[in-house]
Amino acid sequence: MxxxxxxxxxxxxxxxxxxxxxxxxxxxxxxxxxxxxxxxxxxxxxxxxxxxxxxxxxxxxxxxxxxxxxxxxxxxxxxxxxxxxxxxxxxxxxxxxxxxxxxxxxxxxxxxxxxxxxxxxxxxxxxxxxxxxxxxxxRSMHGKIRGENALKGVLSAHDVICGEGTEVPKRALQGNVVIIGGGRMTFDAAFMALEAGACVVHILFPSSLENLSLQAWKRVSSLRKGALQLHPFTMPTSILGTEEMDVCGVRCRQTRWASSPEEGRLSFVPGRGCLFTADAVVVAIDEIxxxxxxxxxxxxxxxxxxxxxxxxxxxxxxxxxxxxxxxxxxxxxxxxxxxxxxxxxxxxxxxxxxxxxxxx
Known part of the structure; x- marks a missing residue:
């Protein structure tokens, strides 16, 4: 059966x-x-x-x-x-x-x-x-970001999408959701967050948007107009938490190619960067x-x-x-x-x- x-x-x-x-x-x-x-x-x-x-x-x-x-x-x-x-x-x-x-x-x-x-x-x-x-x-790859392993509310894309017996409850994906990375499951995680009732979903992507799946983006973005926001050449330097160790934000900086896109070496651009409020963070760097x-x-x-x-x-x-x-x-x-x-x-x-x- x-x-x-x-x-x-x-x-x-x-x-x-x-x-x-x-x-x-x-x-x-x-x-x-x-x-x-x-x-x-x-x-x-x-x-x-x-x-x-x-x-x-x-x-x-x-x-x-x-x-x-x-x-x-x-x-x-x-x-x-x-x-x-x-x-x-x-x-x-x-x-x-x-x-x-x-x-x-x-x-x-x-x-x-x-x-x-x-x-x-x-x-x-x-x-x-x-x-x-x-x-x-x-398994989802770790982003090696400060706060990733210590804070409650930091989830892996694989657990959000494919968890069996350990499914992530919908309430964990509500409010402001930040998705880190441009792996295969990036838009799948965005879909799950929007389905769970997220107010806004920010996708932080280290490179240009042309490397993302345009077909998947169109399907997800049409779910709720304006709720999905893409931020190319932007990656976190740290994930912020409250005194109770709950996620509350993501501090980011702009990225650039340190050499060439073919060699795949990215670095942070000097500057103050930006801050996103977050009730949940999903790491979608890649799956292995x-x-x-x-x-x-x-x-x-x-x-x-x-x-x-x-x-x-x-x-x-x-x-x-x-x-x-x-x-x-x-x-x-x-x-x-x-x-x-x-x-x-x-x-x-x-x-x-x-x-x-x-x-x-």
Whole structure:
């Protein structure tokens, strides 16, 4: 049974087309193959059941694999498809149709199964002929801002949008809300704040507005005219609090490129800066996957911390372990996620067929 999250709010982002119209744009990425059911007996495990993992599982079963298992840490499949936010531009009704289309009856789904450590991961690798890492970005990066970790009312974008069992109450996002950063979930967090009843939402962005998702901005800004305010080349120097350690404001200064945009080095412009009153602060710098359960052989040191070691597209240093989606690079659209799922499925199929051929 597929469980989808319902929203009780009457406020929905303005999409004027029917679910069938939206699905039409994506069905080319979900091929229908005939006459191959049950052809292959190899066992395939997919860790993560967002659109990447779902499409990979769908295509692998159509290619003839009768033992495809999805491992999902949450209580429902679908990942970001179950979140009522504008990042993918997909209303929940269309998402439900898409999940039904992807989740074929012969795919085994194991819900509430989190691969927590290296031992659990190794056990899966040893029991399956191929493993696909399709986990999402489960953690928000810290902004390393004074007051961020000490004050009540400082929230991560991931907890605001995707928290399961620890959902952020709507009252925490009312009044004046400041969102820091221009990560993928920036406008999703703004959407949630406006839906919760925020008076005004300020987005502090370190660079120019051209680097933000214009499509997502249009959807969110149309919810309530004038309630969403963008502040490019502006970032906080500190988050201010009351004697009771509650957030009360954000002190900011203008930013500029210290070298070139390509090198990505920003610095603060000398000056007094400005101050925003805040009842809540959401940190949306960027989202990263939690890969702490992987063995050291699969991890390298990257610019922002540990990263998955890839030899080439979708292929890790272990021959039977593949990767796609946010664990490789943040997916910015549903189309990109479905394409990654399709490519991963084809890579796994080629690997297993070549391995079988080499045995004879």
């Amino acid at each position: 597929i469980h989808t999250r319902e929203t009780t709010s009457n406020l929905t982002y303005p999409l004027r087309f029917e679910p069938s119209d939206i699905l039409l744009d994506h069905t080319s990425l979900i091929p229908r193959l005939r006459g191959m059911s049950g052809t292959y007996e190899e066992r395939i495990a997919i860790i993560g059941s967002g659109p990447v993992g779902l499409n990979a599982a769908n295509i692998l079963t159509q290619l003839g694999y009768s033992h495809v298992t999805l491992f999902e840490a949450r209580s429902e499949v679908g990942g970001m498809l179950n979140v009522p936010t504008p990042s993918f531009g997909f209303p929940l009704q269309a998402s439900k149709h898409l999940i039904d289309l992807l989740l074929r009856p012969n795919i085994e789904v194991r819900l509430r199964v989190k691969v927590e450590n290296e031992q659990a991961f190794v056990a899966i690798v040893e029991n399956y002929d191929a493993v696909l890492l399709a986990i999402g970005a489960q 996957p939690d890969i702490s359960f992987l063995p050291p052989t699969l991890i390298i040191s990257g610019s922002y911390g540990p990263e998955l070691h890839l030899l080439e597209a979708c292929m890790t240093s272990l021959p039977n372990v593949f990767a796609a989606g946010d664990v490789v690079a943040n997916m910015i659209s549903l189309h990109e996620a479905l394409v990654q799922g399709r490519e991963a499925a084809n890579r796994i199929h080629a690997y297993l067929r070549q391995k079988t051929k080499a045995q004879f």
